[in-house]
Amino acid sequence: MAEKKNILTYAGLKQYEDELQNLKVFKRKEVAQKIKEAREQGDLSENAEYDAAKDEQREIEARIEELEKLLKNAEVVVEEEIDLDKINIGCKVKVFDFEFDEEMEFFIVGSTEANSLQNKISNESPVGQALIGKKAGDVVDVETQMGTIQYKILEIQRV
Structure with missing residues (x-):
């Protein structure tokens, strides 16, 4: 079975590459030093620092693998090639929420980059799915667990 593609914006790709580089170059050395110092303390069977450092090492290696x-x-979505006539991954979308009578902005990203605190919503989320392919001026109904939310699309921009 083919593995699922991870759709990323260029900014998301850069963020993950930087994190990987940091883990490989700095964090590995840092945790290796902690393990070395803990070993020098003697008996490893009752050495909490050694156990903590080994746990940290396992977490770092797991994150590197991930x-x-x-x-x-x-x-990677090439932002310059995004068609601004309709919503797609890599777009910044301004909508009007009828229920709360307010404007909101969403950044449509792949599922690996989604972060609700930064208004980055996944193309696979209910809101993302409802918005993908729509145009400015369209009214969209989004089915959620809390009921139907209605948005009017005001503007589509590149991120």
Whole structure:
């Protein structure tokens, strides 16, 4: 079975590449030094610092593996090629929320970059799915667990 492509914006790709580089270059050395210092304290069977450092090492290696897999299957959206006539991944969308009578902005990203605190919504989320392919001026109904939300698309921009 083919692995799912991880759709990323260029900014997302850069963020993950930087994190991977930091883990490989700095964090590995840092945790190796902690393990070395803990070993020098003697009896490892009752050495909490050694256990903590080994746990940290396992977490770092797991994250490195996760990032390498993510980047291996990455598909980068080229922002310059985004068609601004309709919403797609890599767009910034301004909408009007009828229920709360307010304007909101969303950044449509792939699922690996989604972060609700930064208004980055996944193309696979209910809101993302409802917005993809729509045009400025369209009114969209989004089915959520809380009921139907209605948005009017005001503007589509490149990020």
